[in-house]
Amino acid sequence: MSDKKPFYITTTLPYVNSDPHIGFAMEIIRADVIARWKRAQGYDVFFNTGTDEHGAKIYQNATAQGVSVQTYVDGYAATFKELTKALNISDIHFIRTTDEKHVQAAVEMWKRCYDNGFIYKKTYQTKYCVGCELNKTDSELENGKCPIHPNREIELIDEENYFFKFSEFQKPLLDFYASHSDFVIPDFRFNEIKSFIERGLEDFSISRLKSKMSWGVPVPGDDDHVMYVWFDALTSYISTLDWPDEAGSFNYWKEGAPVQYCGKDNLRQQSAMWQAMLMASGLPNSRHIVINGFIISGGQKMSKSIGNVINPFDVLEMFKEVTDYPEDVLRFILLHEVPSFEDGDITIDSIKTAYTAYLANGIGNLTNRIMKMATTYGVLYTDYLGGGELDEKQYNYPGVWSKDYESFNLNSAIKNLFGTFAALDVYIQREEPFKKIKLDESEAKKDVAYLLHHLLQSSYELEVFLPKTAIFIRNCVHENKMPEKPLFARLP
Numbered sequence: 133m134s135d136k137k138p139f140y141i142t143t144t145l146p147y148v149n150s151d152p153h154i155g156f157a158m159e160i161i162r163a164d165v166i167a168r169w170k171r172a173q174g175y176d177v178f179f180n181t182g183t184d185e186h187g188a189k190i191y192q193n194a195t196a197q198g199v200s201v202q203t204y205v206d207g208y209a210a211t212f213k214e215l216t217k218a219l220n221i222s223d224i225h226f227i228r229t230t231d232e233k234h235v236q237a238a239v240e241m242w243k244r245c246y247d248n249g250f251i252y253k254k255t256y257q258t259k260y261c262v263g264c265e266l267n268k269t270d271s272e273l274e275n276g277k278c279p280i281h282p283n284r285e286i287e288l289i290d291e292e293n294y295f296f297k298f299s300e301f302q303k304p305l306l307d308f309y310a311s312h313s314d315f316v317i318p319d320f321r322f323n324e325i326k327s328f329i330e331r332g333l334e335d336f337s338i339s340r341l342k343s344k345m346s347w348g349v350p351v352p353g354d355d356d357h358v359m360y361v362w363f364d365a366l367t368s369y370i371s372t373l374d375w376p377d378e379a380g381s382f383n384y385w386k387e388g389a390p391v392q393y394c395g396k397d398n399l400r401q402q403s404a405m406w407q408a409m410l411m412a413s414g415l416p417n418s419r420h421i422v423i424n425g426f427i428i429s430g431g432q433k434m435s436k437s438i439g440n441v442i443n444p445f446d447v448l449e450m451f452k453e454v455t456d457y458p459e460d461v462l463r464f465i466l467l468h469e470v471p472s473f474e475d476g477d478i479t480i481d482s483i484k485t486a487y488t489a490y491l492a493n494g495i496g497n498l499t500n501r502i503m504k505m506a507t508t509y510g511v512l513y514t515d516y517l518g519g520g521e522l523d524e525k526q527y528n529y530p531g532v533w534s535k536d537y538e539s540f541n542l543n544s545a546i547k548n549l550f551g552t553f554a555a556l557d558v559y560i561q562r563e564e565p566f567k568k569i570k571l572d573e574s575e576a577k578k579d580v581a582y583l584l585h586h587l588l589q590s591s592y593e594l595e596v597f598l599p600k601t602a603i604f605i606r607n608c609v610h611e612n613k614m615p616e617k618p619l620f621a622r623l624p
Contacts, residue, residue, distance in 0.1 A: 136176035138388030141167055144398055145184040145229065145368050148208035149193050152215045153434070154478075155395060155427050157444040158466040162424070162542055163393045164221045165467065168596040169537050171222075178385050180372045181216065182227035183209045187361030188262050188340075191347040201347050205230060218448055220459045220599055227372035229349075229365055237371030238349045238364045242338075244413040246352075250297045256337065260287045264397070266362070267336060280397060294339040294357060301408040302333050308407065308417060316403050317540050318473040321396065321423040325403045336405070338363040366406040370415070389419040396423050422540045425475040440479070447483065454492075454621040460598040461487055461620075467597055468550065472543040484623055495553050496620035499605050502556075502583045503614050505565060511577050513609050516585035546597050552590055556583060584609055 143163050146156045160181055167179040185205040194204035209228055216224055227234055245251050258267045263281030267289075272278070276286060306329055309315055309322070316322035339357040340348065348358030369392065374380025394402045403421040410417050426433070429440040444462060451458035469486050470476030505511070536545035560566075565579035588609045595602035601619065608615060 136174055138178070138385055139167075139170045139175040139391075140178045140180070140373075140385045140388040141170075141391040142180035142369055142372070142393070144392070144394040144402070145182045145227070145365055146212060147184045147187070147189070148205050148212065149189045151208075152212055152444060154442045154444050154447075154466070155424075156212075157215065157219060157462065158427060158470060159393050159395065159424055160216065160221055161219060161463050161466050162422075162472075162540075164219075164224075165542055165596050166391070166537065166540065168222055168599070172596065176388075177223070178225065178373070178381075178388065179221075179223060180225045180227060180369070181212075181221075182225075182368060182372065183212050183229065184361070184365040184368070185209065185228055185230045186348045186359075186364055188345050188347075191345055192262070194347075202230070215444060218445065218459060219463065222599075225372055227368050229368055231371075233374065234368055234371040235349050237375055238359060238367045239352050240376045241367045241370075241409065241413055242352055242359065242363070245296065245409065248412055248414070250300070250412040251294055251338065252297065253292060253294050255290075255292045256295075257288070257290045258337070260289050262287060289337075291341055291344070293337040293341075293360075294351065294354075295335040296338045296363065296409070296412070298333045298335050298405065298408055301404075301411060302329055304411055305329050305404060305407060308411075312417075312419075315418075315420065316399075317420055317422045321399055321473070322403075325399055328400065329404060333404075336360075362401055362405065363409070366401065366409060369406070369418075386416055391420045391422060392418055393422045393424065396425055399423055420540075423473065425471060425473055427470060428475055428477050429479050431477060442478065442480065450480075451487070454623055455619065457598070457600045457604070457619075460601045461491065463598055464491060464546075467542055467546045470543065472541045487620070488623060490550060491620040492618075492622050494550065494557075495601070495605075496618055498553055498557055499587065499608060499619055500615060501560060502580070502587050503608050503612075505580045506584055506609075506612060507614050509565075509569060509573075509577055509580055511580040511584065512612055513581065513584035513588050515577065515581040517578070517581070542597075549590065549593050549597070552586070556586055556590075559583065 141163050143159050146152065163179065167177050171177050183205070190205060191201055194201040197204065213226060216226070242251070259273070260266070261268050261278040261281055261284065263278060263284045268278060268286065273286065278284065278286065306326070309326055316325055338360040339351050340360060342356055342358050346358065348361065349364045351357040351359060369390070370382060373382040373385045375382040392402055407417050428434065429442060432438055432440060434441045447462050447465070448458045451461045455461060465478065465483050465486055468490065469478055469482065536542065536548070560583065563579045565576040568579065569576040588606060591602045591605040591609070594605070604619060
């Protein structure tokens with residue numbers, strides 16, 4: 133292993149019952165920014181994502197399409213892998229819950245929880261949302277429907293299942309929360325899960341009868357049951373680290389302040405259920421659970437029936453005509469236009485508006501103006517002699533706003549950075565080196581050297597957000613050349 137300090141970060145594993153959606157693109161881009169920032173700080177980073185491929189929804193969808201379930205999940209896994217490449221996600225590990233090493237890890241997790249007395253069998257009745265793959269109480273339903281999946285009928289389950297003794301973890305979880313004051317980020321989500329735990333916990337089902345739903349990891353020692361999808365999928369966070377192989381990398385990476393990104397609909401599963409499973413199996417808990425809000429469009433939840441679904445591949449395709457870096461456009465939109473922790477509203481029109489304001493008329497135009505003056509006046513970035521700093525602090529890559537990265541408030545960080553670009557525009561308007569060159573060549577060149585210096589420094593900060601754009605700008609400055617074509621051309 134590396135002699136660097138380890139850092140482990142993972143997204144949730146998207147459930148492969150449909151094409152990748154814009155919310156997953158946001159989650160993996162945010163995790164990628166943190167991974168890049170930690171690498172720049174000198175950490176040895178393990179960055180994980182993958183696909184969750186078991187459960188009733190997947191079985192039902194594959195059956196409806198008349199294909200084998202394995203063929204169905206193979207196709208979607210390939211699509212999600214393609215998205216990570218299309219978004220320029222860096223050095224990622226990709227785990228599938230149908231991978232053999234994951235299946236073995238899920239079986240081992242079951243055995244340890246069972247051997248430690250936290251799994252038992254009973255007959256029960258419950259209301260179940262296939263869309264959430266979760267049991268639902270009457271208080272969680274609206275007019276008898278799940279509010280998250282109102283188009284799906286609630287299923288009534290009456291069968292013998294295995295259960296996890298979640299009820300025994302109320303005090304251990306609350307004690308853990310008390311000793312880790314920043315465990316769930318943001319704090320208002322932390323308060324939500326604390327309140328949920330304080331109301332008392334109920335044991336939850338962790339198996340399904342194989343005769344009713346065969347697509348899952350077999351329960352060890354009982355051929356009549358397969359594992360409940362959440363018990364199986366949560367184990368992916370450690371199966372990707374080759375757990376339980378004692379010679380594998382788990383013991384190294386578990387010390388790396390494990391960080392898990394997820395959406396607000398995963399709060400219970402990630403910050404309570406999974407933590408209880410880790411406790412039950414004698415394994416260390418996660419360090420941070422970072423909770424994203426939802427992306428809505430036009431004030432409404434995205435829905436095919438409404439026609440407001442935004443596909444990340446469609447956004448990338450839209451901008452291929454105006455830039456060589458469409459992935460940086462989508463990265464920018466999801467980092468700058470969506471709050472870090474609250475719900476965010478974007479539409480195709482708002483995406484185009486933000487592109488024009490901040491990329492085409494903003495950083496793209498700024499780069500072009502500075503490089504035109506530099507090449508015309510014969511000024512190099514090395515001509516900068518210091519002094520006259522911007523209102524922002526002098527840059528100290530990787531991150532003058534480290535508090536924003538450390539608190540996972542990436543929306544604040546990127547807005548601060550683009551505020552610096554705006555300040556450079558103001559500097560040009562105030563000092564007018566393009567006019568000063570005729571009156572005082574020496575002072576005009578100092579202004580341009582100043583602009584080159586700050587443009588170069590900002591490119592280092594920009595690299596974790598918009599990697600290709602940052603490298604493009606840096607090359608222009610280092611090589612003292614005008615862009616051959618606009619970095620971000622105007623939309624037609």
